[in-house]
Amino acid sequence: xxxxxxxxxxxxxxxxxxxxxxxxxxxxxxxxxxxxxxxxxxxxxxxxxxxxxxxxxxxxxxxxxxxxxxxxxxxxxxxxxxxxxxxxxxxxx
Amino acid sequence: xxxxxxxxxxxxxxxxxxxxxxxxxxxxxxxxxxxxxxxxxxxxxxxxxxxxxxxxxxxxxxxxxxxxxxxxxxxxxxxxxxxxxxxxxxxxxxxxxxxxxxxxxxxxxxxxxxxxxxxxxxxxxxxxxxxxxxxxxxxxxxxxxxxxxxxxxxxxxxxxxxxxxxxxxxxxxxxxxxxxxxxxxxxxxxxxxxxxxxxxxxxxxxxxxxxxxxxxxxxxxxxxxxxxxxxxxxxxxxxxxxxxxxxxxxxxxxxxxxxxxxxxxxxxxxxxxxxxxxxxxxxxxxxxxxxxxxxxxxxxxxxxxxxxxxxxxxxxxxxxxxxxxxxxxxxxxxxxxxxxxxxxxxxxxxxxxxxxxxxxxxxxxxxxxxxxxxxxxxxxxxxxxxxxxxxxxxxxxxxxxxxxxxxxxxxxxxxxxxxxxxxxxxxxxxxxxxxxxxxxxxxxxxxxxxxxxxxxxxxxxxxxxxxxxxxxxxxxxxxxxxxxxxxxxxxxxxxx
Numbered sequence: 242x243x244x245x246x247x248x249x250x251x252x253x254x255x256x257x258x259x260x261x262x263x264x265x266x267x268x269x270x271x272x273x274x275x276x277x278x279x280x281x282x283x284x285x286x287x288x289x290x291x292x293x294x295x296x297x298x299x300x301x302x303x304x305x306x307x308x309x310x311x312x313x314x315x316x317x318x319x320x321x322x323x324x325x326x327x328x329x330x331x332x333x334x
Numbered sequence: 335x336x337x338x339x340x341x342x343x344x345x346x347x348x349x350x351x352x353x354x355x356x357x358x359x360x361x362x363x364x365x366x367x368x369x370x371x372x373x374x375x376x377x378x379x380x381x382x383x384x385x386x387x388x389x390x391x392x393x394x395x396x397x398x399x400x401x402x403x404x405x406x407x408x409x410x411x412x413x414x415x416x417x418x419x420x421x422x423x424x425x426x427x428x429x430x431x432x433x434x435x436x437x438x439x440x441x442x443x444x445x446x447x448x449x450x451x452x453x454x455x456x457x458x459x460x461x462x463x464x465x466x467x468x469x470x471x472x473x474x475x476x477x478x479x480x481x482x483x484x485x486x487x488x489x490x491x492x493x494x495x496x497x498x499x500x501x502x503x504x505x506x507x508x509x510x511x512x513x514x515x516x517x518x519x520x521x522x523x524x525x526x527x528x529x530x531x532x533x534x535x536x537x538x539x540x541x542x543x544x545x546x547x548x549x550x551x552x553x554x555x556x557x558x559x560x561x562x563x564x565x566x567x568x569x570x571x572x573x574x575x576x577x578x579x580x581x582x583x584x585x586x587x588x589x590x591x592x593x594x595x596x597x598x599x600x601x602x603x604x605x606x607x608x609x610x611x612x613x614x615x616x617x618x619x620x621x622x623x624x625x626x627x628x629x630x631x632x633x634x635x636x637x638x639x640x641x642x643x644x645x646x647x648x649x650x651x652x653x654x655x656x657x658x659x660x661x662x663x664x665x666x667x668x669x670x671x672x673x674x675x676x677x678x679x680x681x682x683x684x685x686x687x688x689x690x691x692x693x694x695x696x697x698x699x700x701x702x703x704x705x706x707x708x709x710x711x712x713x714x715x716x717x718x719x720x721x722x723x724x725x726x727x728x729x730x731x732x733x734x735x736x737x738x739x740x741x742x743x744x745x746x747x748x749x750x751x752x753x754x755x756x757x758x759x760x761x762x763x764x765x766x767x768x769x770x771x772x773x774x775x776x777x778x779x780x781x782x783x784x785x786x787x788x789x790x791x792x793x794x795x796x797x798x799x800x801x802x803x804x805x806x807x808x809x810x811x812x813x814x815x816x817x818x819x820x821x822x823x824x825x826x827x828x829x830x
Contacts, residue, residue: 255697256677257690270752271694277753278641281711291713294544295720295769296531301573315437319663328661333673
């Protein structure tokens with residue numbers, strides 16, 4: 242189960258908005274998925290280390306040398322609003 | 335020579351035809367473009383066909399003397415739209431990336447370019463590779479070439495359908511929880527997910543970074559080995575990449591004598607359709623006839639795999655997909671009152687329902703107060719799954735199971751129930767969680783629909799795993815070319 246308030250809170254965190262109709266569908270869908278994954282919360286896994294990466298790798302380093310990358314023009318070419326090589330955004334809050 | 339028939343052609347046969355001068359690269363590319371023009375209205379595998387680019391790449395190959403060409407030069411290939419190709423629209427099946435033109439090539443694309451392959455176009459997929467049917471594509475639903483009323487599987491459904499319908503001799507896909515193997519199984523072709531790290535993920539649009547791998551979808555195991563060798567390698571641009579310790583080479587094993595195969599008990603029980611089970615049992619008999627020893631093995635933790643995956647993958651995805659905010663690429667909602675409003679409107683309009691669902695689950699699982707109960711617990715389950723596989727590989731060289739518990743399902747059938755869709759990947763998900771290599775090869779048919787056999791090996795066991803897969807494939811001799819246009823006919827060859 243997940244409450245309506247929780248769904249709205251998580252949506253804000255995720256920068257998503259759902260209208261009434263979507264919320265009516267989403268809340269029970271998320272509830273069913275969360276009920277399903279909750280089976281893990283009931284397991285006693287206290288002796289186990291969590292795995293974030295399944296192939297053992299540590300401290301992969303490279304020489305800190307400059308190499309050619311994208312030009313400013315290439316890097317900004319896909320921007321929906323670009324001015325003088327900068328990404329333009331609406332005012333902040 | 336004109337009008338070459340591309341149906342059923344493997345990539346190595348294309349290579350041989352080119353090397354022998356029996357066909358020019360232009361004729362071969364033209365023949366595939368004609369095939370696409372003839373059948374893709376019904377299959378809908380391609381999101382974009384690179385006709386002009388492919389023909390000019392082919393012409394460049396033809397301009398070179400044959401003795402100066404690289405082995406695979408002039409062989410065409412289809413590409414899942416999750417891969418960035420410089421100058422070619424790359425949407426990842428999402429409205430939010432409509433119109434995105436990458437300024438760089440993914441490392442696998444650079445490698446294929448250097449090898450002289452001809453890019454036929456971009457293949458359909460579930461949006462951001464989230465799905466098991468391609469129904470989550472923002473643009474179109476690909477059809478299963480064996481039955482146009484059914485799904486091709488997903489998320490690399492376009493790649494699998496492309497190969498099954500001979501709209502390309504081979505294709506690249508990506509696999510996060512089964513997205514190469516499950517569609518390969520449902521479309522009756524070969525699909526290989528390499529060991530995590532064997533192939534660079536640079537330029538692969540990220541879904542779940544600790545699980546994603548790029549891999550081949552092909553008509554036979556030889557081609558899968560060849561394409562793996564073309565794309566594998568350590569890449570300074572992906573610090574998690576290691577390459578393969580030794581190349582896969584050309585699989586040529588005929589006998590399985592001395593090899594032990596563990597049949598994963600958890601995957602042949604109630605969840606498995608009887609038709610799938612029957613094909614699987616006959617594949618087990620074939621392995622025995624080839625001298626391999628099969629025995630059941632239990633990996634209890636794999637039953638928790640789907641639950642662990644649906645916490646880990648969405649958690650990583652919720653973070654990876656934060657970059658789609660309407661600032662640097664893709665679509666943007668205008669006008670907006672302020673930055674927050676622009677983010678929310680852009681993302682809410684740009685993402686489809688399944689992507690939003692997964693972002694929500696991931697954000698929830700990572701949010702304050704839930705992290706330990708969900709995400710950390712899923713990571714511990716991942717450890718348990720890794721340990722179960724390690725123990726099984728102490729007794730067996732390879733593990734086997736059906737790739738998918740069911741044959742291809744009908745379009746629309748599972749769209750109303752996300753959880754039922756997630757369970758399509760029951761048998762494939764734990765392989766990603768443990769970073770293992772896995773391959774699906776065609777094993778036969780149930781009621782006229784393809785059934786795949788999954789073979790799983792220890793880390794970096796690709797050469798041996800492909801050798802074993804080749805031996806089984808050569809004995810089973812399953813038809814891999816879908817009888818398109820011959821509606822509702824029985825497939826030409828049944829399982830041995």
